[in-house]
Amino acid sequence: MTSDLSTSTRRQVLKTAVAVLCCSGMTGGAANARASQTVDQITDPHATAATNMFRFEPDFVTLSPGDELTFLNSRSDHTVHSVPELWPDGVPLVKIAHKKEASVTFDREGFYGFRCRRHGRYGMVMLVVVGRPGGADELREAIETMRAKPRERTGFTGLLDRYQSA
Numbered sequence: 001m002t003s004d005l006s007t008s009t010r011r012q013v014l015k016t017a018v019a020v021l022c023c024s025g026m027t028g029g030a031a032n033a034r035a036s037q038t039v040d041q042i043t044d045p046h047a048t049a050a051t052n053m054f055r056f057e058p059d060f061v062t063l064s065p066g067d068e069l070t071f072l073n074s075r076s077d078h079t080v081h082s083v084p085e086l087w088p089d090g091v092p093l094v095k096i097a098h099k100k101e102a103s104v105t106f107d108r109e110g111f112y113g114f115r116c117r118r119h120g121r122y123g124m125v126m127l128v129v130v131g132r133p134g135g136a137d138e139l140r141e142a143i144e145t146m147r148a149k150p151r152e153r154t155g156f157t158g159l160l161d162r163y164q165s166a
């Protein structure tokens with residue numbers, strides 16, 4: 001009895017996983033369609049570390065030029081703001097606040113740093129990498145020299161480490 005139940009549960013899980021794979025594969029594979037990803041902004045009162053209590057999820061995203069990113073929950077507490085020091089020259093800065101949902105299209109290759117205006121100091125930052133840009137060393141230097149709280153700096157350094165070790 002018990003084993004039947006667990007088998008059927010396992011089958012159900014497997015089915016769900018296949019469905020997810022199928023759909024994300026379709027999105028990534030369509031050559032001319034603009035791909036879209038979603039980033040949520042989380043307040044987690046159960047987080048054990050302050051750096052995890054407020055966060056972008058995911059906080060590291062890679063895109064192809066022309067792709068779109070949709071930010072959820074830029075409301076009350078959370079915002080999505082460009083970090084000007086970590087942003088390609090000539091690309092307009094992003095400022096999203098008081099929006100349930102807002103989308104940004106990334107046409108230019110490059111590194112794009114974001115912070116939540118309120119929680120950036122607690123490490124609520126994220127990195128978007130569009131295409132395969134050069135200049136990771138310059139980005140690291142910009143992170144080390146820009147005006148920022150320690151946790152914000154550590155957050156960006158960690159994200160760049162993840163990009164370079166990927």
Ligand SMILES: [Cu+2]
Nearest residue numbers: 077078116119
């Ligand atoms: Cu926030």
